[in-house]
Amino acid sequence: MRIFDEIKEDHEKQRTLLSILTKTEGDSEGRRELFEKVKEELQNHAEAEEKHFYVPLIEADLTRDKSRHSIHEHHEIDEQLEKMENIDFSSSAWLPAVKKLQELVEHHLDEEEHEVFQMAGKVLSENKKDSLGKEFREMREELDS
Ligand SMILES: [Fe+2]
Ligand SMILES: [Fe+2]
Numbered sequence: 001m002r003i004f005d006e007i008k009e010d011h012e013k014q015r016t017l018l019s020i021l022t023k024t025e026g027d028s029e030g031r032r033e034l035f036e037k038v039k040e041e042l043q044n045h046a047e048a049e050e051k052h053f054y055v056p057l058i059e060a061d062l063t064r065d066k067s068r069h070s071i072h073e074h075h076e077i078d079e080q081l082e083k084m085e086n087i088d089f090s091s092s093a094w095l096p097a098v099k100k101l102q103e104l105v106e107h108h109l110d111e112e113e114h115e116v117f118q119m120a121g122k123v124l125s126e127n128k129k130d131s132l133g134k135e136f137r138e139m140r141e142e143l144d145s
Pocket of ligand 1: 070108112
């Protein structure tokens with residue numbers, strides 16, 4: 001699969017997990033488990049994406065600034081995850097914090113899918129799109145194991 005399809009597949013998973021997470025209640029096992037899953041999913045995705053998507057894109061003039069912007073957003077998402085580590089699962093501040101996380105992530109995914117993919121399509125050769133897709137998926141499997 002091309003890199004875009006691999007990334008898109010992860011994004012759909014993130015959207016689904018986050019939407020379920022916003023529907024959990026109080027200090028439940030479901031909420032704890034799901035939060036851990038979301039965190040792992042977001043962090044592993046960003047790590048593989050930076051290495052097998054943004055590194056080659058930073059080398060090209062057309063995609064350099066946009067790539068840096070995306071990586072900056074990865075850091076913002078990470079900071080929000082870190083903040084959430086310090087909020088009690090039963091606190092009334094938890095739901096607003098997860099909504100904020102969802103907002104940051106959804107904005108980021110939409111921007112990647114609508115703006116970054118388009119620019120990257122011009123910069124990467126067809127072969128490169130395929131090889132990056134393969135490398136991305138392999139790294140994800142490694143990180144997940
Ligand atoms: Fe990203
Ligand atoms: Fe992404």
